[in-house]
Amino acid sequence: MTKDVIALTPEMPDLPTLLAGLYAGxxxxxxxxxxxxxxxxxxxxxxxxxxxxxxxxxxxxxxxTARLLGGAVGEGPVWWTEARASTAVAEAGRLAGSFAGRLxxxxxxxxxxxxxxxxxxxxxxxxVPAIPVPATGTPAVDVLTATxxxxxxxxxxxAMTSWLSDALRTATAADRALxxxxxxxxxxxxxxxxxxxxxxxxxxxxxPEHGCYDGLSGAVLHWENGTFAPVRDQDGTASVAExxxxxxxxxxxxxxxTLRTRQPAAADLVLGRALETAFRHLTGSxxxxxxxxxxxxxxxxxxxxxxxxxxxxxxxxxxxxxGHPDRPALATIRVLxxxxxxxxxxxxxxxxxxxxxxxLQTIEALAAELDAEHGLVTLLTALRAARRDLTVPPRLxxxxxxxxxxxxxxxxxxIGRPPRAQxxxxxxTPTRLGPPAEPALHxxxxxxxxxSSWSTFQRLTRHLxxxx
Numbered sequence: 001m002t003k004d005v006i007a008l009t010p011e012m013p014d015l016p017t018l019l020a021g022l023y024a025g026x027x028x029x030x031x032x033x034x035x036x037x038x039x040x041x042x043x044x045x046x047x048x049x050x051x052x053x054x055x056x057x058x059x060x061x062x063x064x065t066a067r068l069l070g071g072a073v074g075e076g077p078v079w080w081t082e083a084r085a086s087t088a089v090a091e092a093g094r095l096a097g098s099f100a101g102r103l104x105x106x107x108x109x110x111x112x113x114x115x116x117x118x119x120x121x122x123x124x125x126x127x128v129p130a131i132p133v134p135a136t137g138t139p140a141v142d143v144l145t146a147t148x149x150x151x152x153x154x155x156x157x158x159a160m161t162s163w164l165s166d167a168l169r170t171a172t173a174a175d176r177a178l179x180x181x182x183x184x185x186x187x188x189x190x191x192x193x194x195x196x197x198x199x200x201x202x203x204x205x206x207x208p209e210h211g212c213y214d215g216l217s218g219a220v221l222h223w224e225n226g227t228f229a230p231v232r233d234q235d236g237t238a239s240v241a242e243x244x245x246x247x248x249x250x251x252x253x254x255x256x257x258t259l260r261t262r263q264p265a266a267a268d269l270v271l272g273r274a275l276e277t278a279f280r281h282l283t284g285s286x287x288x289x290x291x292x293x294x295x296x297x298x299x300x301x302x303x304x305x306x307x308x309x310x311x312x313x314x315x316x317x318x319x320x321x322x323g324h325p326d327r328p329a330l331a332t333i334r335v336l337x338x339x340x341x342x343x344x345x346x347x348x349x350x351x352x353x354x355x356x357x358x359x360l361q362t363i364e365a366l367a368a369e370l371d372a373e374h375g376l377v378t379l380l381t382a383l384r385a386a387r388r389d390l391t392v393p394p395r396l397x398x399x400x401x402x403x404x405x406x407x408x409x410x411x412x413x414x415i416g417r418p419p420r421a422q423x424x425x426x427x428x429t430p431t432r433l434g435p436p437a438e439p440a441l442h443x444x445x446x447x448x449x450x451x452s453s454w455s456t457f458q459r460l461t462r463h464l465x466x467x468x
Contacts (some may be wrong), residue, residue: 063356098118181202189330260344288325383400
């Protein structure tokens with residue numbers, strides 16, 4: 001497995017300190033840069049990368065390092081310098097640990113994982129020229145085939161880091177699948193799960209007792225024609241790994257909101273306000289931070305978020321936001337410029353323990369404000385039995401169950417008149433939100449405990465599509 005080692009320091013590593021760390025293998029090894037200087041590499045004498053180091057990142061968001069690395073790493077603003085070791089050379093993992101250990105020795109701080117820290121010189125004893133040169137071109141990718149980019153991860157929580165985001169972007173551009181391989185003890189963050197949703201991307205779990213299986217679907221996998229694919233019987237049916245079936249009821253739940261907004265592409269448009277409104281209604285405060293990858297390092301700022309999306313337009317922007325440590329809350333935002341305006345597709349998840357009650361009573365007021373102030377198109381609210389910390393284990397989890405659905409007033413008007421959206425099937429009488437002449441429509445679907453709510457929601461959406 002690949003060794004990822006992180007140095008967490010109170011001061012920014014300057015160039016001399018970085019070079020001192022990179023010479024953990026002695027003077028015979030070389031140093032070069034890639035990605036316009038954003039990645040520094042420790043190289044073997046033949047130029048082959050052994051350790052790749054990303055530019056230090058100042059994490060200013062409270063609780064973010066603890067969320068991704070565990071509570072023992074401490075709090076406060078910290079410089080996050082991540083080193084990724086090559087899997088092809090045995091000494092690379094120790095070199096990464098020595099690099100991080102040397103940074104912490106000079107600047108203070110901690111190394112994650114702690115057991116990786118050292119300041120030893122690591123001599124290169126492997127016959128490097130005898131090892132085939134990897135053709136990945138991306139430090140995060142360990143195996144590259146005609147159809148698939150494979151990333152090996154041995155960290156307990158696989159986050160959507162800039163490494164991984166770059167690997168996904170590169171694979172997608174080349175029409176390749178991204179497949180992340182982990183041990184069965186690993187979990188995913190919600191942004192990573194969202195990025196892997198949908199084939200041909202996969203989360204491949206290597207279980208010593210059960211072989212390989214898909215961590216999101218449970219399908220038993222094998223390596224075939226340069227990719228991980230399901231094992232199928234004579235009828236073409238894929239089997240489900242027994243390890244995936246095991247799940248325990250803890251009483252923990254997640255409140256999930258999926259919403260879309262659409263606003264005119266005006267010069268004074270500020271993005272992120274719909275998400276901030278949702279956070280304030282459901283947690284009592286705005287998001288703590290945002291970023292384009294994990295760790296989420298920037299304090300929350302709708303203006304900075306807008307400036308980034310505007311600079312990237314007309315290309316879409318994908319962003320992450322997190323809440324404060326006392327209430328697990330995590331969101332992804334996709335900003336897209338369309339002919340109708342600027343759309344924000346937002347998914348927001350909040351975690352609750354066995355003795356905590358999700359604030360379902362606030363959803364109606366939230367929907368009304370989103371419609372009145374932020375161009376709400378649709379809002380679906382659901383509950384699911386899942387981990388309070390919002391991480392994703394390689395185990396079967398029940399699907400979310402719909403609670404409410406809201407149709408923004410512009411979307412309700414688009415469906416047409418007479419107001420058929422106000423006369424749905426199954427006796428679903430919506431609550432009218434906003435002005436009586438052009439209301440948003442808020443449909444109750446259940447309390448989040450009855451799976452038949454999905455059938456109700458599907459009939460409602462079919463009815464609305466027929467009227468559009």
